[in-house]
Amino acid sequence: MTDDVREPIRVGVLGARGRVGTEVCRAVDAAEDLELVAMVDQGDWLFNVSDAGAQVVVDFTTPDVVMDNLHWCVDQGIHAVVGTTGFTPQRFDRVRSWLAHKPEVGVLVAPNFGIGAVLMMQFAARAARYFDSVEIIEQHHPRKLDAPSGTAIHTAKLVAEARAAAGLGAMPDATKDEVPGARGAEIDGVRVHSVRSAGLVAHQEVLFGTTGETLTIRHDSLDRASFMPGVLLGVRSIASRPGLTIGLDALLED
Numbered sequence: 001m002t003d004d005v006r007e008p009i010r011v012g013v014l015g016a017r018g019r020v021g022t023e024v025c026r027a028v029d030a031a032e033d034l035e036l037v038a039m040v041d042q043g044d045w046l047f048n049v050s051d052a053g054a055q056v057v058v059d060f061t062t063p064d065v066v067m068d069n070l071h072w073c074v075d076q077g078i079h080a081v082v083g084t085t086g087f088t089p090q091r092f093d094r095v096r097s098w099l100a101h102k103p104e105v106g107v108l109v110a111p112n113f114g115i116g117a118v119l120m121m122q123f124a125a126r127a128a129r130y131f132d133s134v135e136i137i138e139q140h141h142p143r144k145l146d147a148p149s150g151t152a153i154h155t156a157k158l159v160a161e162a163r164a165a166a167g168l169g170a171m172p173d174a175t176k177d178e179v180p181g182a183r184g185a186e187i188d189g190v191r192v193h194s195v196r197s198a199g200l201v202a203h204q205e206v207l208f209g210t211t212g213e214t215l216t217i218r219h220d221s222l223d224r225a226s227f228m229p230g231v232l233l234g235v236r237s238i239a240s241r242p243g244l245t246i247g248l249d250a251l252l253e254d
């Protein structure tokens, strides 16, 4: 009989002193099958991560530094689980080009690691074909750097794809006179409204309307602990998923 005792996965955290990074360090530290080997924040030496033998990096930093971090991880052959926002189709293409030289490396970029948020996006995509109108209202804490949120942008893209596949055209809207910004930002033809207020964490409503009825799909992250089951799932899965994975959806179906 052999003992099936696996070595813990060695994890480095980038953005370790940030709001989410702090929570990630706590969650990794508390997991018996994971070992927190490096905590790196602004001004720290990135090579601490490779020196510590990290197998997986978790990045919750800022949109302006995440690409350099990710490029470094791929070059080092370290898998990456990324929650930082700011990803565009062009950025994803760059990540794919780096991975072409390191086909064994896995990178997961998820706009939202909350399981409820993933379901909210899936439900919104499913509902989209049945409604003439849809608008997204995202609400976040006031220290957030980007607007709209990555989750709102991703939701808008999913909804727009579903509407296009169903042959739906432009949404009804008679607005002629508009104070700039009053109708929100337009992402792939979907209006997105961003609220920033003290007291909030991360919240989103997708509001659908058609003749005589509306449907509101709402998700609330009331605590950053809500992102941790998704982050840990990513950390445990990414080594067996070489290449680029976008969104948590595929991992939830494994």
Ligand SMILES: NC(=O)C1=CN([C@@H]2O[C@H](COP(=O)(O)OP(=O)(O)OC[C@H]3O[C@@H](n4cnc5c(N)ncnc54)[C@H](OP(=O)(O)O)[C@@H]3O)[C@@H](O)[C@H]2O)C=CC1
Pocket (backbone or CB within 6 Å): 014, 015, 016, 017, 018, 019, 020, 021, 040, 041, 042, 043, 060, 061, 062, 063, 065, 082, 083, 084, 085, 086, 110, 111, 112, 113, 114, 150, 227
């Ligand atoms: N996908 C998801 O589920 C979620 C994604 N997010 C996203 O994660 C990101 C971080 O959010 P949040 O934790 O609230 O932000 P914070 O500003 O609290 O944390 C970011 C941290 O990264 C640090 N940092 C800056 N540059 C570097 C660098 N080069 N190397 C390492 N660390 C660095 C910052 O330091 P300093 O403050 O000194 O600049 C800060 O401590 C955002 O893009 C946010 O939208 C957030 C929640 C969930």
Ligand SMILES: O=C(O)C1=N[C@H](C(=O)O)C[C@H](O)C1
Pocket (backbone or CB within 6 Å): 085, 111, 112, 113, 140, 141, 144, 145, 148, 149, 150, 151, 152, 201, 202, 203
């Ligand atoms: O900055 C945040 O807080 C969050 N960022 C992500 C986003 O932009 O969608 C995920 C979540 O909304 C929290």
